[in-house]
Amino acid sequence: MWTAWMIAVRFLRDGRGQTILILFGITIGVAVIVFVTALISGLQANIIARTLGTQAHITLHAPDEVNHIAPAGDITRLTLEDPRPQRLRSINNWQHMRDLLDTDPMLDAVSPLVSGPAFAQRGNARRSVALIGMDPERYLRVIPVDRDMVAGRFQPAADKVVIGHRLATELGLRPGDRLRIDAGNGRTATVDISGIFELGVRELDERYVYMDLKQVQTLIDLPGGVTTIDLTVADIFDADAIAARIGGLTGLKSESWMETNAQLMNALAAQRLSTRMISFFVAVSVAFGIASVLSVSVVQRTRQIGILRAMGAGQRQMLLVFVLQGALLGMIGAITGSICGVLLIASFDTFGPGLFEVSVTPGLIAATMVLATTVGALAASQPARRAARLDPVTAIRNG
Amino acid sequence: MAEAGDFNSADEVLRLEGIGKSYNLGLPTEAEVLHGIDLALTRGDFAALVGPSGSGKSTLLNLIGLLDRPTRGRIQLLGEPTAEMSDAELTARRATTIGFVFQFHHLIPAFTALENVLMPHMLRRGRPNPKASAWARQLLTDVGLAAQIDRYPDQLSGGQQQRVAIARALAARPALLLADEPTGNLDTVTADGVFELLRRFNRTFGCAVLVVTHDPRLSARCDRVIELVDGRIVRDERHAAADN
Numbered sequence: 001m002w003t004a005w006m007i008a009v010r011f012l013r014d015g016r017g018q019t020i021l022i023l024f025g026i027t028i029g030v031a032v033i034v035f036v037t038a039l040i041s042g043l044q045a046n047i048i049a050r051t052l053g054t055q056a057h058i059t060l061h062a063p064d065e066v067n068h069i070a071p072a073g074d075i076t077r078l079t080l081e082d083p084r085p086q087r088l089r090s091i092n093n094w095q096h097m098r099d100l101l102d103t104d105p106m107l108d109a110v111s112p113l114v115s116g117p118a119f120a121q122r123g124n125a126r127r128s129v130a131l132i133g134m135d136p137e138r139y140l141r142v143i144p145v146d147r148d149m150v151a152g153r154f155q156p157a158a159d160k161v162v163i164g165h166r167l168a169t170e171l172g173l174r175p176g177d178r179l180r181i182d183a184g185n186g187r188t189a190t191v192d193i194s195g196i197f198e199l200g201v202r203e204l205d206e207r208y209v210y211m212d213l214k215q216v217q218t219l220i221d222l223p224g225g226v227t228t229i230d231l232t233v234a235d236i237f238d239a240d241a242i243a244a245r246i247g248g249l250t251g252l253k254s255e256s257w258m259e260t261n262a263q264l265m266n267a268l269a270a271q272r273l274s275t276r277m278i279s280f281f282v283a284v285s286v287a288f289g290i291a292s293v294l295s296v297s298v299v300q301r302t303r304q305i306g307i308l309r310a311m312g313a314g315q316r317q318m319l320l321v322f323v324l325q326g327a328l329l330g331m332i333g334a335i336t337g338s339i340c341g342v343l344l345i346a347s348f349d350t351f352g353p354g355l356f357e358v359s360v361t362p363g364l365i366a367a368t369m370v371l372a373t374t375v376g377a378l379a380a381s382q383p384a385r386r387a388a389r390l391d392p393v394t395a396i397r398n399g
Numbered sequence: 400m401a402e403a404g405d406f407n408s409a410d411e412v413l414r415l416e417g418i419g420k421s422y423n424l425g426l427p428t429e430a431e432v433l434h435g436i437d438l439a440l441t442r443g444d445f446a447a448l449v450g451p452s453g454s455g456k457s458t459l460l461n462l463i464g465l466l467d468r469p470t471r472g473r474i475q476l477l478g479e480p481t482a483e484m485s486d487a488e489l490t491a492r493r494a495t496t497i498g499f500v501f502q503f504h505h506l507i508p509a510f511t512a513l514e515n516v517l518m519p520h521m522l523r524r525g526r527p528n529p530k531a532s533a534w535a536r537q538l539l540t541d542v543g544l545a546a547q548i549d550r551y552p553d554q555l556s557g558g559q560q561q562r563v564a565i566a567r568a569l570a571a572r573p574a575l576l577l578a579d580e581p582t583g584n585l586d587t588v589t590a591d592g593v594f595e596l597l598r599r600f601n602r603t604f605g606c607a608v609l610v611v612t613h614d615p616r617l618s619a620r621c622d623r624v625i626e627l628v629d630g631r632i633v634r635d636e637r638h639a640a641a642d643n
Contacts, residue, residue, distance in 0.1 A: 002526045304507050308507070310466060311494065317522065398503070
C-alpha cells in the first residue's frame with residue numbers, strides 16, 4: 001500500500017501539467033456543487049422559516065361532522081346526501097389532551113386556542129376579522145408575534161386586544177384606542193388596542209385579532225371550549241409523521257404544515273431535484289475528466305508499467321496505483337473546490353442581493369469530499385484495470 | 400543411487416527442457432519462433448546469447464525471465480518447475496530470483512537513482528528499512544555513482560543510467576541476472592565499463608549471468624557462448640575468457 005501510494009503521488013507529480021489542469025477542472029466542478037447546494041439550501045431554509053414564522057407545524061381540529069348512513073345490506077339503493085354544515089365545535093376534553101401532548105418528547109410547544117369570525121367596527125367602518133383567543137405564554141412559543149410588534153406590546157387580556165397593522169390602518173387605530181367587536185349573534189364587546197403587529201402576511205395583518213381566551217369563548221358562544229390545538233415539533237420535516245401519529249392517537253383531525261403548504265413542498269422538492277441534477281452532471285463531467293487524464297497517463301506510462309511489473313509489481317499493486325491517483329485527484333480537487341465554494345458564498349453574502357444568508361455546513365463539505373474522492377476512484381477504475389492487465393513483455397517492447 | 404529429483408545439481412539455477420514458443424496459435428499466421436531448446440545455467444555462469452536478428456533471442460530471454468510462458472517444454476528455476484505457477488507466484492519469483500537489465504535502461508523517471516534501485520524491494524515489502532537503503536547505496540557506490548544517488552534519471556548520462564539499472568537488477572541479490580543488449584546504445588568505452596560491472600558482480604555474488612549481445616567483442620569475453628539461429632541452439636561452448 002505504501003509503495004502504491006508513493007508511486008501514485010510520484011506519477012501525479014511527474015505529469016505536473018496534466019495534474020494541474022485536471023485539478024483545475026475538478027476544483028471548478030466541486031466549487032459549483034458546493035455553491036449551488038449551499039445557495040439552494042439557504043434559500044429553502046429561508047422560505048421555510050418565513051412560512052413557518054406565521055403558522056403552527058401541526059394543527060388539531062375537532063373531526064368534521066358527517067352523516068351516518070345505515071348499511072344497505074343486499075339491496076341496491078340510491079342515496080341523495082346533503083353534506084352537513086360544519087358549525088364551530090369545541091375539541092372534547094381539550095385540557096386533558098393538552099396535558100397529554102405536553103408530555104410528548106417530539107413536541108416543542110402545545111397551544112390550545114379558540115377562533116371564530118366577527119366584525120370589527122369603529123365609527124361607520126366595519127371589517128371582517130378572525131378572533132383568536134389563546135394563552136399568550138403558550139401561543140408565543142408557536143408563533144412569536146411579540147418579535148413583530150410595530151406599536152404597543154403583545155399583551156392580550158380581558159378587554160385588551162392586539163391587532164394587525166393593516167386593520168389598524170384601515171380603521172385608523174393606535175394603541176389605546178377603542179374598538180367594537182361584533183360576533184354576529186348579538187354578542188358584542190368593546191375593547192382597547194394594546195398593541196399592533198406586522199407579521200408580513202397580508203391576510204394575517206388584515207384579519208387577526210388576538211384576545212383573551214375566555215372573552216372569545218363568550219363572544220362566539222363556545223364557553224370553556226377550544227377549536228384548535230397548535231403544535232410545534234423539533235424537526236419540521238417530521239411534521240407529517242408526527243401529525244399522522246397524533247391524529248391516530250387523539251381521534252382529532254390533524255394537519256401538518258407540509259399538507260397545508262403542499263404547493264410549497266412541491267416547489268421545494270422540484271428545486272432540490274434540480275440541484276441534484278446539476279450536481280450529478282457536474283460530477284459526471286468531472287469523472288470523465290479524471291478518467292480521460294488517467295487513460296492518457298496509462299498509455300504514456302505503458303513501458304514504465306511493464307518495467308514495474310517485470311520488477312515484481314503485482315496486478316493488484318498496479319490497479320491500486322491508478323485508483324489511488326484518481327482518488328487523490330478527487331480529494332485534492334474537493335479541498336481546493338470547497339475553499340473556492342466557500343469564498344464564492346462569502347462574496348455572495350457580502351456583495352449579493354442580501355435577501356437571505358447562505359452558509360456552508362461542515363456536513364456539506366464532508367459529503368463533497370467523500371463524493372469527489374469516490375468519483376475519482378471510480379473514474380480511475382477503468383484505466384487502472386487496463387494498466388493492471390498490461391502484459392509486461394508487450395508493454396516493455398511496445399511502450 | 401541418485402533419485403529422479405536429484406537430476407539437477409545443487410548449483411543449477413535454470414534448466415530448460417524442450418522449450419518451444421509459437422505466436423498466433425491456431426491462426427493462419429501461426430509461427431514457431433523457438434524449436435525444442437534445451438539449456439542449463441549454473442551458479443557462476445557468465446554466458447553470452449548471440450545470434451542474428453529474429454533468431455528468437457529476446458523471446459527466449461522473456462521465457463527465462465518468466466515474463467512469458469512457453470508453448471511447449473518445461474522451465475525449472477532453482478529446481479522448481481514453473482509451468483504450474485500462478486501469475487502471482489511468477490511475479491514473486493521474478494522479484495526475488497531474477498534481475499533484469501534492458502537495452503534501454505528503463506528507469507522510472509519519477510524516481511531518483513536510489514529509489515529506482517530500491518523499487519524491487521519496495522514493491523514487495525513496502526517502505527524500505529535502513530538495511531535495504533544501505534544495501535542500495537552500497538550498490539550505487541559499487542557502480543561508481545556515489546555522488547549521483549539522489550539524481551533523477553534525466554539528470555544522468557546514458558552510461559550512468561545503465562549502471563543504475565544494473566544496481567537495480569542486483570538489489571534483490573538474484574540468482575540469475577538477465578541482460579538484453581545492456582550496452583547496445585552505449586559508446587565502446589562506456590560499454591566496456593558496464594560489461595566490467597556485470598563481470599565483477601558475477602564473480603562477487605556468484606549469480607549466473609546471461610547477456611544477449613550482438614557485439615562479438617563482448618561475447619568473446621564471456622565464459623560461455625550460446626548461439627541461436629532460427630530458434631535452435633547451434634553452438635554452446637565454454638572457453639576461458641580472453642580478458643582474464
